[in-house]
Amino acid sequence: xxxxxxxxxxxxxxxxxxxxxxxxxxxxxxxxxxxxxxxxxxxxxxxxxxxxxxxxxxxxxxxxxxxxxxxxxxxxxxxxxxxxxxxxxxxxxxxxxxxxxxxxxxxxxxxxxxxxxxxxxxxxxxxxxxxxxxxxxxxxxxxxxxxxxxxxxxxxxxxxxxxxxxxxxxxxxxxxxxxxxxxxxxxxxxxxxxxxxxxxxxxxxxxxxxxxxxxxxxxxxxx
Amino acid sequence: xxxxxxxxxxxxxxxxxxxxxxxxxxxxxxxxxxxxxxxxxxxxxxxxxxxxxxxxxxxxxxxxxxxxxxxxxxxxxxxxxxxxxxxxxxxxxxxxxxxxxxxxxxxxxxxxxxxxxxxxxxxx
Amino acid sequence: xxxxxxxxxxxxxxxxxxxxxxxxxxxxxxxxxxxxxxxxxxxxxxxxxxxxxxxxxxxxxxxxxxxxxxxxxxxxxxxxxxxxxxxxxxxxxxxxxxxxxxxxxxxxxxxxxxxxxxxxxxxxxxxxxxxxxxxxxxxxxxxxxxxxxxxxxxxxxxxxxxxxxxxxxxxxxxxxxxxxxxxxxxxxxxxxxxxxxxxxxxxxxxxxxxxxxxxxxxxxxxxxxxxxxxxxxxxxxxxxxxxxxxxxxxxxxxxxxxxxxxxxxxxxxxxxxxxxxxxxxxxxxxxxxxxxxxxxxxxxxxxxxxx
Numbered sequence: 001x002x003x004x005x006x007x008x009x010x011x012x013x014x015x016x017x018x019x020x021x022x023x024x025x026x027x028x029x030x031x032x033x034x035x036x037x038x039x040x041x042x043x044x045x046x047x048x049x050x051x052x053x054x055x056x057x058x059x060x061x062x063x064x065x066x067x068x069x070x071x072x073x074x075x076x077x078x079x080x081x082x083x084x085x086x087x088x089x090x091x092x093x094x095x096x097x098x099x100x101x102x103x104x105x106x107x108x109x110x111x112x113x114x115x116x117x118x119x120x121x122x123x124x125x126x127x128x129x130x131x132x133x134x135x136x137x138x139x140x141x142x143x144x145x146x147x148x149x150x151x152x153x154x155x156x157x158x159x160x161x162x163x164x165x166x167x168x169x170x171x172x173x174x175x176x177x178x179x180x181x182x183x184x185x186x187x188x189x190x191x192x193x194x195x196x197x198x199x200x201x202x203x204x205x206x207x208x209x210x211x212x213x214x215x216x217x218x219x220x221x222x223x
Numbered sequence: 224x225x226x227x228x229x230x231x232x233x234x235x236x237x238x239x240x241x242x243x244x245x246x247x248x249x250x251x252x253x254x255x256x257x258x259x260x261x262x263x264x265x266x267x268x269x270x271x272x273x274x275x276x277x278x279x280x281x282x283x284x285x286x287x288x289x290x291x292x293x294x295x296x297x298x299x300x301x302x303x304x305x306x307x308x309x310x311x312x313x314x315x316x317x318x319x320x321x322x323x324x325x326x327x328x329x330x331x332x333x334x335x336x337x338x339x340x341x342x343x344x345x346x347x
Numbered sequence: 348x349x350x351x352x353x354x355x356x357x358x359x360x361x362x363x364x365x366x367x368x369x370x371x372x373x374x375x376x377x378x379x380x381x382x383x384x385x386x387x388x389x390x391x392x393x394x395x396x397x398x399x400x401x402x403x404x405x406x407x408x409x410x411x412x413x414x415x416x417x418x419x420x421x422x423x424x425x426x427x428x429x430x431x432x433x434x435x436x437x438x439x440x441x442x443x444x445x446x447x448x449x450x451x452x453x454x455x456x457x458x459x460x461x462x463x464x465x466x467x468x469x470x471x472x473x474x475x476x477x478x479x480x481x482x483x484x485x486x487x488x489x490x491x492x493x494x495x496x497x498x499x500x501x502x503x504x505x506x507x508x509x510x511x512x513x514x515x516x517x518x519x520x521x522x523x524x525x526x527x528x529x530x531x532x533x534x535x536x537x538x539x540x541x542x543x544x545x546x547x548x549x550x551x552x553x554x555x556x557x558x559x560x561x562x563x564x565x566x567x568x569x570x571x572x573x574x575x576x577x578x579x580x581x582x583x584x585x586x587x588x589x590x591x592x593x594x595x596x597x598x599x600x601x602x603x604x605x606x607x608x609x610x611x612x613x614x615x616x617x618x619x620x621x622x623x624x625x626x627x628x629x630x631x632x633x634x635x636x637x638x639x640x641x642x643x644x645x646x647x648x649x650x651x652x653x654x
Contacts, residue, residue: 153458153460154429154455154456154458154469154471154474155471155474156455156471156474156475157474157477158474158475158476158477158525159474160513160514160515160518160522161455161475161513162508162509162510162513162537162585163457163458163513163584163585164513164514164515164584164585165513165514165584165585166514167514167515170457170458170461170584170585171458171460172460177514180514180515183515183518196518196521197521197524197525197528199476199477199480199525199528199529200477201477202433202472202473202477202480202481202492203472203473205472
């Protein structure tokens with residue numbers, strides 16, 4: 001899923017300072033799962049904003065809505081009937097959601113309430129970890145199912161570097177050395193001998209963000 | 224039990240049922256102080272309800288601080304059902320504390336209770 | 348392909364090679380690098396110039412190499428893949444060769460997290476092994492990474508680094524083998540303090556026959572004080588400083604610790620010299636270049652052979 005976290009409330013308050021009627025839109029997709037932008041977070045943030053405004057003796061009207069997904073025009077359009085009644089849309093979806101709001105409701109500013117962080121999963125309740133960088137050319141079959149681009153701080157394809165110490169990365173003793181994980185996994189799979197000595201050629205990054213903004217077109221699905 | 228009449232009780236099956244949304248809403252609605260009374264630590268009927276409540280209280284205290292509301296207005300207490308006199312004591316303690324702080328800025332609209340702190344480096 | 352590298356020629360002759368390094372200044376003053384160069388005259392066969400080591404901004408390695416070249420040195424340009432993509436890397440390789448630089452050391456580089464600009468975006472378009480391949484392809488095939496031909500090949504003696512002390516230990520010799528397969532001709536190792544562990548790594552290297560395919564220069568760094576030894580032990584990733592080194596430095600008065608550090612360094616070189624497969628020594632006296640001569644002298648490495 002896309003993992004995000006709330007922006008500091010001070011930053012949000014500053015962003016909406018000039019408005020007194022806003023639409024706060026959550027998303028029931030990824031950001032609801034990672035407890036950053038679902039229905040509950042919409043309620044909490046709305047209440048916190050109103051509380052802050054009351055301490056300043058200024059009222060603010062907030063309409064709370066949580067859409068099925070903010071990355072899908074079908075759902076984004078569900079606020080069409082009343083979006084125009086508000087001065088701004090504060091979206092607590094990922095960056096995709098905020099941009100879809102901006103694209104669909106051109107007359108009103110769309111503001112981000114979250115910082116979109118990474119593609120990852122939950123390690124345990126309340127802990128999320130990055131797993132994919134969306135390079136557009138998956139090599140997981142070669143590296144024991146562990147991504148060197150994401151899990152190695154230097155994205156080395158022929159790692160590990162000389163900074164790996166006790167299974168930890170030089171960047172942070174809390175971070176596992178991605179290559180140590182890959183090596184252990186390849187050994188467990190009996191693939192170490194055959195895989196490790198092979199020099200991985202220079203990667204084509206044109207399928208990654210480096211090739212410019214990406215788009216996928218499926219002609220078989222297009223209408 | 225004789226405890227101050229300004230304390231309004233809201234019963235929940237377990238302090239673990241108390242969500243951060245309930246806490247912030249109480250302040251939004253103009254409560255001057257809020258406290259969560261959970262079971263003694265280690266004695267939660269649902270194992271960890273009171274510990275979870277504690278974490279939420281801590282979280283909301285942080286948010287209140289950001290909003291300029293004295294975080295002392297929110298507290299977590301642990302006591303058992305048999306500790307009636309302690310319950311009264313807490314209710315009085317809380318009431319006194321709130322009286323000394325005065326009304327919540329949410330009601331007065333008087334702005335922050337304390338000046339905004341300088342950048343603390345990496346928040347959250 | 349043979350190059351004009353003095354280091355390559357010294358090694359070819361079977362001499363025990365001596366290299367050292369100069370850290371470029373944090374400013375635009377060329378005299379600072381010249382001063383460091385003066386201290387190394389007649390002491391080394393080649394001199395490395397670091398490339399924003401520990402991710403701290405310094406004068407560019409290539410510029411300093413040229414300054415040292417003008418002083419008569421055979422510089423080794425260090426190049427990290429942290430700050431350059433394949434376009435800049437290939438461009439700098441051509442530039443280095445055009446300026447008469449004969450040696451390159453291919454590195455991935457310390458992560459910027461440690462440096463003075465931790466907010467920087469890193470590049471890592473290619474890794475250190477792929478950098479070795481890049482130089483080799485340009486030099487031996489006369490082709491850019493794109494496959495297109497280049498007009499004049501860069502004749503560079505290709506080096507790489509090895510850290511025998513990083514984890515996982517068992518793959519460290521294998522990783523060296525990968526660097527050799529990619530085209531590395533000389534290796535400079537991480538600073539050696541744990542001779543036992545280095546020897547173990549060297550045994551594996553010799554067992555694999557790698558010492559015949561690549562010239563291994565063992566890295567040493569003299570300790571200035573107990574404080575430095577503790578810092579290296581605890582704060583520098585991939586550094587192995589045994590307690591006995593710290594104890595030994597602690598055993599002498601503070602003002603004598605530097606002297607003791609140099610003694611340890613000389614003894615280390617003497618032991619390394621006897622190890623099978625060690626073809627030279629790389630003396631990294633960090634901001635202590637004035638001691639390199641004393642160390643080389645003490646270890647009986649002077650005078651250097653004339654080429």
